[in-house]
Amino acid sequence: MKNVVIFGAPGSGKGTQSDKMIAKYGFEHISTGDVLRNEIKNGTPLGTTAKDFIDKGQLIPDELMIDILASVYDSFGKDHKGVIFDGFPRTIPQAEALKKMLEERGHKVAAMIELDVPEEELMKRLLLRGQQSGRSDDNEETIKKRLNVYHSQTAPLIEWYKKEGVHNHIDGLGELERIFADVCSVLERL
Numbered sequence: 001m002k003n004v005v006i007f008g009a010p011g012s013g014k015g016t017q018s019d020k021m022i023a024k025y026g027f028e029h030i031s032t033g034d035v036l037r038n039e040i041k042n043g044t045p046l047g048t049t050a051k052d053f054i055d056k057g058q059l060i061p062d063e064l065m066i067d068i069l070a071s072v073y074d075s076f077g078k079d080h081k082g083v084i085f086d087g088f089p090r091t092i093p094q095a096e097a098l099k100k101m102l103e104e105r106g107h108k109v110a111a112m113i114e115l116d117v118p119e120e121e122l123m124k125r126l127l128l129r130g131q132q133s134g135r136s137d138d139n140e141e142t143i144k145k146r147l148n149v150y151h152s153q154t155a156p157l158i159e160w161y162k163k164e165g166v167h168n169h170i171d172g173l174g175e176l177e178r179i180f181a182d183v184c185s186v187l188e189r190l
């Protein structure tokens, strides 16, 4: 079982690389952003709370995210090939909670894959995605806030995962297939 954290700033290609990993390896996938957008679409109380934070470019409080995570993970049953965590963890308390949740089940994070993309490129990609997807948080003002949140709250996880001994850096700028080949070479070493 290969549980993998796909990591990077908004717009770094986590969703795209996750789709390719799912197709090639048959992994399960948890995108916390997708989970929240679904809750918003269904008009649930969690969705109503989440919308306020998402539209401000802020993170949803850790306690809420941690509860969601365990229930989605358990919905995959016991025999999955591995789960891709996409957009989670985004804070050190979330990383600690993920570790504990997996340990309680006799599992672990086998690799954290960091997609490293320069800031100007992230902005370009997210503005383009906003035109195509209509995501309410892909506008210039909210993107800037999300990138600041990434640097202050999420990027410290790089050091955290280095200490765990599972961090892998990938250059996320360039040809999609080259990036995916780099991702596959990490997975095949596990």
Ligand code: AMP
Pocket (backbone or CB within 6 Å): 010, 032, 033, 034, 036, 053, 054, 057, 058, 059, 060, 061, 065, 086, 087, 088, 089, 090, 094, 137, 146
């Ligand atoms: P994403 O689709 O991963 O870019 O997430 C979109 C938004 O959902 C983020 O800007 C946050 O407001 C919220 N969100 C997604 N995942 C998390 C998480 N792990 N912790 C807190 N907030 C999250």
